[in-house]
Amino acid sequence: MNSVSSVADTAAGPVSTGPVARVGGNPFRFLTTLRPGDILAIAPFILFALLFLVMPTLGLVVGAFQDANGNFTFDNILQLGGPQIVASFWISIRVSAASAVLGALIGLAIAMAIIRGRLPEFIRSSVMTFSGVASNFAGIPLAFAFLATLGRLGLVTVLFKTLFGFDLTRSFNILSFWGLTVTYLYFQIPLMILIIAPAIDGLKKEWSEAAATLGATRFQFWRHVGFPVLWPNLLGTLSLLFANAFGAIATAYALTGSSLNIVPILLYAQIRGDVLHNPGLGAALALGMIVITALANVIYLVVRTRAERWLK
Template identity: 65%
Template sequence: MSSTATTSTISSAAFVDRRAVIDWLGIAPFTIFALLFLIAPTIYLVAGAFLTPEGAFTLQNIADLFTPTILSAYWVSIKVSVASALGGGIIGFFLAWAIVFGGLPSWIRHGLLTFSGVASNFAGVPLAFAFLATLGRTGLVTVFLRNWFDFNLYSTGFNLLSFLGLTITYMYFQIPLMVLILTPALDGMKKEWREAASILGATNRQYWRMVAFPILWPSLLGTTLLLFANAFGAIATAFALTGSSLNIVPILLYAQIRGDVLHNANLGYALALGMIVITGVSNIIYIMLRMRAERWQK
């Protein structure tokens, strides 16, 4: 009897060990991918930010981040990111609200969510070309307004290759990203909360001001920070749309590493380190706020 129990225990332990090995093998490809293409490059550029081209330790690259040109690039990048995050957040919130509470047919909800999933990943050269073909000087909308309404969009001072133009372009993928992240938070609003507020005599405005918004506020603020980080690190769309005409950090970083006359790759690493710090802080705050929002909704 004892021998049978011992054999059963050994078999169970072997089965558990095999399951553990299979589980680890399952996550091995992702772990290797993350190490090779995320963690190792990050460690490399962080180390390079404190080195000279000859390999000696220096703080000059960090000090150069505070020169007027680089500070201006950071400031422009922050302004574009804030503007597109706020614009995308506000429009995305009302669109998500319409999807969840607007009484739309289910096929419209599914269609909007599907489109948001596609549009939130539509960036880079294709997005820049789409906006140039739409709002460029000879774009479809520009020509339509000029020929049919005798309105020259560019006579108002609008320029697609500018701060405003880049912000509008970024909002194309910021709005659907806000919809995708915020829709589950709105779905998590319990009907009992509204019913309890109505029983206590609260109006719809009071419900949203005193119940819904305090609960949704961490999700709203956290998602807006995520949109900020998303825009701050974007380079392909900005470079394809404006080239070097707009002084933002990703383009300046690209110039330092690949095509700048001075070609100071280590300064480029320092620029990337500054971007990592800013986006990292944004993402950490987003995660903290999301955890708080999830606790509220439980």
């Protein structure tokens, strides 16, 4: 139904076991069986991938190890240890982790409620449809929506003031760490619901019945079977949510301007005006981001493969 979840599905499949294992064995075997028609069909795709995905990224990786004159250096990488950049990475990691963990927990709770909570069927389909929309509703407009809700003149802020005489802005600032986290949850929770729902559906009714005939209570079933079976999916989705938040910039930029210096915003400013006064350091910053998102995605792929193997 939805894009994000379906792409996530592919990610789990052949990809995770495929490229490393198979390509490693005999990478060019397919060349011997190629026909001209195949080349015509696949060449533009491969060319596009090289020019607009692989090479720009590799260019940055190489750039991270070059000084202004193009000589090899570790200087840029070492400069990532500077206080401003470390602070950026730290706030980015905190926001991503908080929105991923909360998004995963809340998303799981909602998914369990609509799938296993015996709510009317139309609620489930409505939630799934809405999740498809909300997980794609990010960026600038999302920031506007939360400003209109929790900003200084936002509906909820005003309601709290007029109804309870309570000034929300004293304890909660939309332009802060928690403000950004709460906003990110708007696309993190739906993404979690979309990805975890099939896994919850995959928990067979017979497992809980078998556990019951063997004397287990509902709690014991969840502790020994239900949760362990879901665990790889939870862990995998958690990494995916983390990567998702870590790379996001538009929402934060529109919400906080540059008052909350997360890594993508710092990088944005660096690309705009070389605020770090070192183009190589910009590349190193990018490399840092690539490493972190790639790591999170690798965890996702590996863990998903394990989960799939179980559920055959």
